[in-house]
Amino acid sequence: MEERIFMKPGKDNNEDRMNFVKFWVEYVKSHNDKEWSKQQNIIINSQIINSQRFYKKLAETEEGREKIKEIIKSKSFQNHQFNPQNL
Numbered sequence: 001m002e003e004r005i006f007m008k009p010g011k012d013n014n015e016d017r018m019n020f021v022k023f024w025v026e027y028v029k030s031h032n033d034k035e036w037s038k039q040q041n042i043i044i045n046s047q048i049i050n051s052q053r054f055y056k057k058l059a060e061t062e063e064g065r066e067k068i069k070e071i072i073k074s075k076s077f078q079n080h081q082f083n084p085q086n087l
Helices: 013-030 033-058 062-073
Strands: none
Touching: 013 033, 033 062
């Protein structure tokens, strides 16, 4: 059975984030590349899926579609590839 490792809770959001970084550093050091990269892949894929769901839901209304257009036109988005057809 796999050993479960728990992260120390923080007093606030910033401390939670720092504790997670420390937790992840220890995890990467104590597990082989194949194992921790599998976990990293799960996190990355879930972020992509959540983003796609968000934009798909946003695109259901005219106001949402206008917001998507604003996001696409924004300077911070200019260097990203986004294809609404993938939603």
